[in-house]
Amino acid sequence: MSKRIQAKYKIDRRMGENIWGRPKSPVNRREYGPGQHGQRRKGKLSDFGTQLRAKQKLKGYYGNITEKQFRRYYAEAIRMRGDSGENLIGLLERRLDAVVYRAKFAPTPFAARQFVNHGHITVNGRRTNIPSFLVKPGDVVEVKDSSKQLVIVLESVQLAERDVPDYIDADHSKMKASYTRIPTLSEVPYAVQMEPNLVIEFYSR
Known part of the structure; x- marks a missing residue:
């Protein structure tokens, strides 16, 4: 989990x-902020x-x-x-769960971590279930064949609230993404x- x-x-x-x-x-x-004092003016x-x-x-x-x-x-x-x-x-953007989130295979970073944990993702064809796995430029991240029709994936790629950044080349028809380069802060x-x-x-x- x-x-x-x-x-x-x-x-x-x-x-x-x-x-x-x-x-x-x-x-x-x-x-x-939350709590009974949340509306007080902050110092x-x-x-x-x-x-x-x-x-x-x-x-x-x-x-x-x-x-x-x-x-x-x-x-x-x-x-x-x-x-x-x-x-x-x-380093943070190289995390496998971050790449899955950026590629829009999951709706949130939390969902992306769970998706990786449950074995739905492969890196360069090998199943990888470690969310903190560091992806390298050139690596290909793909949703496992048996998971490509999951509702969470199909709904996530349709989300209009965010786009796939330039440093990830995503093909949503194949549920595959290539990590092209390590981004700078301004690109994230x-x-x-x-x-x-x-x-x-x-x-x-």
Whole structure:
């Protein structure tokens, strides 16, 4: 089963933003935070608070992955050459569940993780059921033949709320997608502003 610590829309409410850009998000109806004190005017966040919020938002976006796993991505990002914030985004976008979501084979990152977990996806023809598997440029991600007519897949590819980004070449008639290259931050179609450099600052304190 998909490991999710909290209900996904609680993340939206806590952040006060519709982080996936979904029409069902409760933030579309109530922009204030949850709880009896949610409507109180918020004070100005400290630097630490701003960094923590950026970290929680990015971590939540990718299916609310665990802190241990997220910290590993940070450690890998600072080891790599170039801008650490961009490296972090590149690593997160290489996750198999993220590629399945971007290719529109699943409606949400949570559904994508569960879809991979349940063995519906192959990478280069081999069944892969590890959502955190890192896809490389040139890899081909495909919905297994016996899963191509599942309602969740057929409905997801028809979703008008988002498009497949340029760094993924998706063929929905064959339920197949090729991961062409690692994207930069500006290429990733986030519904809200993500600040990976604040995440790097949070962990490097």
